[in-house]
Every structure is written in C-alpha cells, then in structure tokens.
Amino acid sequence: MPIMELQSETNAGYVPLYRQIKRLITDALRSGEWAPGQSIPSEFELAQRYNVSQGTVRKAISDLATQKLVVRHQGRGTFVASHQIEPTKFPFLRLAPDVGPVVDVNANLIDFWRIKLDELSASNLSVAAGSTGWLIRRILAPEGVQTIYEEIRLPGQPFEVIEEKMLLDHNCMLYSMYEAVFGLRILYVEERVKAVLGEGEIVDRLGLLDGSPLLRVDRIAYTYGDRPVELRRSYCNTSNHHYRNQIV
Amino acid sequence: MPIMELQSETNAGYVPLYRQIKRLITDALRSGEWAPGQSIPSEFELAQRYNVSQGTVRKAISDLATQKLVVRHQGRGTFVASHQIEPTKFPFLRLAPDVGPVVDVNANLIDFWRIKLDELSASNLSVAAGSTGWLIRRILAPEGVQTIYEEIRLPGQPFEVIEEKMLLDHNCMLYSMYEAVFGLRILYVEERVKAVLGEGEIVDRLGLLDGSPLLRVDRIAYTYGDRPVELRRSYCNTSNHHYRNQIV
DNA sequence: GAGTGGTCTAGACCACTCA
DNA sequence: GAGTGGTCTAGACCACTCA
Numbered sequence: 001m002p003i004m005e006l007q008s009e010t011n012a013g014y015v016p017l018y019r020q021i022k023r024l025i026t027d028a029l030r031s032g033e034w035a036p037g038q039s040i041p042s043e044f045e046l047a048q049r050y051n052v053s054q055g056t057v058r059k060a061i062s063d064l065a066t067q068k069l070v071v072r073h074q075g076r077g078t079f080v081a082s083h084q085i086e087p088t089k090f091p092f093l094r095l096a097p098d099v100g101p102v103v104d105v106n107a108n109l110i111d112f113w114r115i116k117l118d119e120l121s122a123s124n125l126s127v128a129a130g131s132t133g134w135l136i137r138r139i140l141a142p143e144g145v146q147t148i149y150e151e152i153r154l155p156g157q158p159f160e161v162i163e164e165k166m167l168l169d170h171n172c173m174l175y176s177m178y179e180a181v182f183g184l185r186i187l188y189v190e191e192r193v194k195a196v197l198g199e200g201e202i203v204d205r206l207g208l209l210d211g212s213p214l215l216r217v218d219r220i221a222y223t224y225g226d227r228p229v230e231l232r233r234s235y236c237n238t239s240n241h242h243y244r245n246q247i248v
Numbered sequence: 249m250p251i252m253e254l255q256s257e258t259n260a261g262y263v264p265l266y267r268q269i270k271r272l273i274t275d276a277l278r279s280g281e282w283a284p285g286q287s288i289p290s291e292f293e294l295a296q297r298y299n300v301s302q303g304t305v306r307k308a309i310s311d312l313a314t315q316k317l318v319v320r321h322q323g324r325g326t327f328v329a330s331h332q333i334e335p336t337k338f339p340f341l342r343l344a345p346d347v348g349p350v351v352d353v354n355a356n357l358i359d360f361w362r363i364k365l366d367e368l369s370a371s372n373l374s375v376a377a378g379s380t381g382w383l384i385r386r387i388l389a390p391e392g393v394q395t396i397y398e399e400i401r402l403p404g405q406p407f408e409v410i411e412e413k414m415l416l417d418h419n420c421m422l423y424s425m426y427e428a429v430f431g432l433r434i435l436y437v438e439e440r441v442k443a444v445l446g447e448g449e450i451v452d453r454l455g456l457l458d459g460s461p462l463l464r465v466d467r468i469a470y471t472y473g474d475r476p477v478e479l480r481r482s483y484c485n486t487s488n489h490h491y492r493n494q495i496v
Numbered sequence: 497g498a499g500t501g502g503t504c505t506a507g508a509c510c511a512c513t514c515a
Numbered sequence: 516g517a518g519t520g521g522t523c524t525a526g527a528c529c530a531c532t533c534a
Contacts, residue, residue: 188494188496191493194491195444195463195464216443218490242441244438245440
C-alpha cells in the first residue's frame with residue numbers, strides 16, 4: 001500500500017514520510033482503534049502495515065511520545081497514554097505546597113447541573129451560544145486543607161448525560177472519568193492566571209475573609225484536533241501554595 | 249580518539265554513545281569554545297572529531313536543540329543559542345495582554361546598588377549568606393503602561409561590577425546583557441506564582457491603590473550545570489494582562 | 497529465548513542556503 | 516555547485532521485559 005503522495009513539481013506540498021505516518025497513527029488513536037492504556041502494534045508491525053522502514057515509524061512514534069499521546073517502555077511496547085493509569089493523579093495541576101512534597105489531593109463535589117452556556121463560554125468551547133451544557137462545582141483540598149474552589153463548564157456534546165455516580169466513582173478525577181465514560185481524552189490545557197480579590201461564596205468555602213487575594217486560573221482543555229472540550233475556572237488560596245512553572 | 253568507556257561487566261555504567269557526545273558538545277558550549285550566535289562545526293566535522301557516525305552526532309544535537317542550547321537551520325548550519333539574537337525579546341516573559349497580540353515591552357530602570365544578600369536569597373543562589381551581590385529595580389511597561397514592578401538580585405560572581413551603561417545599552421534586556429558582558433547564558437527559569445495584596449511603593453509605581461491584588465512571580469534563572477545565577481521577584485498588575493501557560 | 501524498544505552505522509538522496 | 520541540515524533505508528547489536 002503506497003502512502004507517499006506523488007510529490008508535486010514544486011516542493012510546496014512536500015510532507016516527509018514520517019509525518020504522514022504520524023498522521024495515520026494519530027488518526028487511529030483518535031478513532032479509538034487502540035484503547036487508552038493498551039499497547040499499540042510494535043514498530044516492526046507498523047512498518048509492515050505502512051510499508052516503510054522501522055526507522056521511519058520510530059521517528060513518528062518518538063514525536064507522538066514527546067506529545068504524550070503514547071508512552072514507550074523499552075522491552076514492553078508502546079502504549080496509548082491514559083489518565084486512568086497516569087502515575088501522577090493530577091497531571092495538569094500546577095498548584096504545589098510551598099514546603100514539602102506534592103501530596104495527594106482530595107476533591108469534594110459541591111453540586112452540578114445543566115446550564116445554558118453563556119456567550120463567552122460557548123465561544124471558548126466552539127459551540128453555539130445558548131446551547132446546553134453542564135456546570136460542575138467542587139473544592140480541591142490538598143492535605144485536607146480546602147485550597148481551591150473550581151467551576152467546570154462542559155459542552156452538551158459529548159457530555160449528554162452526567163450523573164453523580166460518574167463523578168464520585170472516579171474520585172473526582174475528571175479527566176479519568178471523561179476517558180472511561182465518554183471516550184474523550186484530554187491532551188493538553190491552556191491556562192491564564194490572574195490575581196483577584198475573593199468575595200462571597202468563594203472565600204466562604206475556602207475559609208477566608210472578603211478581599212483576600214486569590215489566584216484565578218482560567219483553563220481550556222483540548223482533545224484531538226485542538227478541539228476545546230472543557231472550561232475550568234479555579235480560585236486558589238496561595239497563602240501556603242504556589243503555581244509552579246518552568247520555562248525553557 | 250576512542251570515546252566509549254569500557255563497558256563494565258554489569259550494565260550499571262552503560263551510557264549511550266550519543267549521550268557521551270552530547271556531554272562533550274555541552275562542555276564545549278559551556279567553555280565558550282563556540283560563541284553565542286556563532287555556528288558550531290557541521291555534523292560531519294563533529295562526527296570525524298569524535299570518531300562516531302553522523303547519525304550519532306545528529307541525535308546528540310537534536311537533544312541539544314530540544315533543550316534550546318543550540319538552534320538548527322537547514323542549509324545554514326547549527327548555531328549556539330543566544331539571547332542577543334533571539335527573535336522574541338523577552339523569551340521567558342509569560343505576561344500577555346488579555347486582548348490583542350503580544351507587543352513590545354518598555355523597561356524603565358528605577359535604581360540599582362550593591363547589597364548583602366539575605367539568607368534566603370543567598371541560599372537560592374547557592375552562595376554564602378551575607379555575601380555581596382546586587383539589587384536592580386525596574387518597571388516593565390508593555391504598550392507603555394506600567395504593569396510590572398521588578399526586583400532582581402544577582403550574586404557577586406560573576407557580576408563583579410555593574411554599571412548603569414551596561415543596563416541601558418541593552419535596553420534593559422538583562423539576559424542579553426549577561427551574555428554580552430559576563431559571558432553568562434540563562435538557559436531556563438523556574439517560577440512560583442502567588443496572588444498578593446499590593447502596598448506601599450509597589451502600588452504607587454504601578455498607579456494602583458493600596459490593597460490591589462497583584463500577581464507575585466518569584467523566578468530563579470539557571471545557567472549551565474543547573475547553576476542558579478539570578479533571582480527575580482515581579483509584581484504584576486493583572487487587570488488587563490494575564491500569566492499564560494500551556495501544559496502537556 | 498522470544499519480543500520489545502534503544503542505539504549505532506553507512507550510505508543514499510532531498511530541501512534549503514549561499515556564493 | 517558546494518555545503519548544510521533533514522529524511523529514509525537496511526541491517527546489526529544492545530538493554531530490557533516477560534514467560
């Protein structure tokens with residue numbers, strides 16, 4: 001089966017073989033051909049399937065591993081990345097205690113209901129304004145101390161039905177739940193961080209006074225094809241925690 | 249010239265060839281054998297020098313390019329990364345305007361003087377407590393609006409002498425100045441972000457009221473060998489700006 | 497011992513840059 | 516056209532995992 005498109009006279013349409021392979025593997029991942037946590041075929045098998053050398057498949061998979069779409073284990077195989085078996089429970093959580101190691105986080109559900117998505121949320125989720133979605137509210141408590149108040153907005157698709165059981169079964173580890181229940185894998189998130197003054201219910205739930213400074217983190221979470229599928233606004237008490245980041 | 253160490257009976261000491269090459273090239277970079285902005289020898293030349301195949305050198309350089317120690321340009325060569333020719337003027341600045349593109353940033357020097365480093369600063373810089381260093385204060389004004397108040401602390405080594413001319417000549421682009429004047433290249437930075445209430449001189453200089461929420465960013469900047477060489481505390485007015493981040 | 501990913505080589509050819 | 520990095524191959528061998 002020939003993969004390489006005929007190269008046009010100019011070089012404009014030139015796409016390296018390994019990028020074409022990468023695309024084919026990504027498409028297979030997206031379509032669910034191999035389930036999260038399961039192994040994908042060996043480099044040798046994929047090389048046969050796509051009729052290229054093992055080295056070319058290898059380069060494609062290396063890129064996918066860098067993007068964390070797959071995880072490679074020498075001697076065992078290459079596996080579809082999954083939030084259900086991730087070693088770190090909150091892989092995108094950047095809030096860390098000022099002293100001591102990162103510990104386990106407790107998530108306490110406040111409530112959740114159907115909503116009509118406001119204009120901005122709908123726009124950020126690339127859905128029609130006024131369309132139906134979900135709002136989930138909860139508190140995150142690292143070391144048992146209630147530190148983060150969180151509002152999560154989801155589009156009606158693919159989140160047609162959400163039940164309390166779903167949320168609790170996964171111990172409020174939402175990205176694991178999205179995968180298991182909706183077959184939706186979060187690949188990366190973008191965050192915007194601001195300093196704001198806390199007020200009302202938010203400070204109440206965090207045990208703070210009105211006017212306390214809070215870190216407000218606005219997150220958009222993306223799945224395959226750079227499609228936004230979750231909005232999240234977090235208010236963090238940074239008295240004893242901080243948002244950590246490394247920039248290279 | 250043989251590079252490969254004799255492999256011990258067990259596999260404990262096994263280090264792949266390309267990693268050894270990577271180390272040799274890093275050492276050459278660190279020693280200044282090739283200046284920032286200049287090209288390093290071609291893959292073919294390095295392969296000859298180290299007596300390995302071009303592919304092995306290639307893998308080593310690929311890693312270094314990923315770490316942004318070098319920059320590769322097809323057809324031109326591989327160049328030592330430099331803050332003096334960086335396309336982005338503030339490569340580590342994560343504060344962006346809420347609307348519109350990232351624009352040019354104005355830096356206004358407030359003052360600078362010799363200080364004795366306090367215990368925490370000295371510890372973070374891995375120097376003796378009470379040793380001499382520098383404190384630089386300035387305001388950053390994206391779009392001409394004073395948005396960030398910054399305090400920069402430097403160790404006495406290699407910053408033996410700092411003059412106003414140095415700071416102004418480089419238009420307050422400090423990492424470019426460190427490179428040009430002190431031969432010191434910043435490779436990456438770590439940041440800790442908190443929300444705080446602004447007060448005193450800081451809010452005055454930012455044109456804000458006492459008690460305004462500010463984003464406090466504590467940065468440690470590192471050079472070769474993970475050596476910390478700069479501390480920076482920034483207070484950011486996030487009324488019209490935000491700290492942006494992508495997490496994969 | 498069989499199968500996986502990881503390293504290394506030698507060689508070919510391509511895309512790009514620059515003189 | 517010469518030189519650079521970028522892609523691709525075929526084949527060898529190594530480190531690691533698992534039965």
